[in-house]
Amino acid sequence: MLxxxxxxxxxxxxxxxxxxxIEITADQIDTLDRRLLLELAHEHRLLPPLFGAIEASGLAALWPELRAAQQRESMRALHQAAVTLRLLDRFxxxxxxxxxxxxxxxxxxLYGRADVRMSxxxxxxxxxxxxxxxxxxxVESGFKPFFPVSVENLSFVNKDQAYFSGKIMIELHWRLFDNQAFLPWSFEYLWSNRSFVSLMESKKVPTLPRDQHIFYHTLHGLRHGWQRLRWLVDLTIPFQNENDMKNLFSLAKEYNFVPAFLHTSILLQEFFPNIPRNKN
Known part of the structure; x- marks a missing residue:
């Protein structure tokens, strides 16, 4: 992973x-391969927390390249949020x-703010x-589909269609996984229990219920071998919350994923041994 x-x-x-x-010193910054660290931060979608931690240590002025990279990421995230809201309105x-x-x-x-996770x-x-x-x-909004087939035909073998316009990519899912039986939640069930979160100021958008979203996110990370550290970092939040853990393991039992969740818990403890752990 790293x-x-x-x-x-x-x-x-x-x-x-x-x-x-975390505690970061100027001496540590001076001895690092900053180019490598920036590359790793981009690869693992961790640029915002890296900049946040450096800034909180009062050292952002020592690394202007990091500040510039974060400013570009902030602008990209704002554009992404605007596109999300525009398409939701059209939907x-x-x-x-x-x-x-x-x-x-x-x-x-998870964090109460939309700009912590890069996507x-x-x-x-x-x-x-x-x-x-x-x-x-x-398509009418200017995006070109990746697969040159109708979504009706694509839906027989794939869970989504991808679209591109400039540097923005959209994935339109009609189910969460290619195999619907892997996680058999109906859209009606998810819609009826949906949550709302803010992306820009008071603009709220519908998303999966918290427990189901975290559960789905965990399975997504497992299926991709935790390719990005960002995915594992996100689980440190529910890992420290008794109610979250209770609900997640209840879902794991219901859908026969307990061994996978135990493996994830062990992995979290190995990567982040100093986070407070829920002992229940």
Whole structure:
């Protein structure tokens, strides 16, 4: 997941920002391979917490390249949020029920702010009955589909369609996994229990219920072998919350994922041994 070295060690500790505080000194900054650390932060979607931790230590002025990178990321995130809101508005006007997945929605749900998690795309879970209309709306909004087939045909073998416009990518999901039986939640169930989070000021968007969102996020990370440290970092929040852990393991029992969740708990303890742990 991370190479061995002081850059990876600092990134792992800084990754817990804003929920955790770390001590960073000017001497540490001076001895690091800053280019490597920036590359790792981008790769693992951890630029915001790295900058936040450096800034909280009063050392941001010593690393202007990091500040510039974070400013670019902030602008990109604002643009991403604006596109999300614009498409949700168009979906609503067309009668397409849609939930925002992962990305900024999960960031707001876990951290109370939408800018902690970096995301390369915008994910929507659409009412399957309206996926053709949702596809039309996205294309009419200037995005080009990645797969040159209809969403009806694609839905037989794939969980989503990807779209591109400039540097913005959208994934339109009609189910959470390619195999619906892997996590058999109906859209009606998720919509009926949806949560709302703020992306920009008072603008609220619908997303998965907290427990189901974290559970889905965990399975997503497991299926991808925890390729990005960001995904594992996110689980340190529910890992420290008794109610979250109780609900997550209840879902794990219901869907036969207890061994996978125990493995994830062990992995969390190995990567972040100093976080307070819920002992229940």
């Amino acid at each position: 190479p061995i070295g002081p850059e990876a060690d600092l990134l792992r500790r800084a990754a817990l920002w804003p929920s955790g505080k 609503e006007q067309a009668g397409c029920r849609a939930l925002v997945l992962k990305g900024q929605a999960l960031s707001a749900q 390369s795309d915008i994910d929507f879970l659409i009412d399957p009955a309206m996926m053709s209309r949702a596809h039309e709306i996205i």
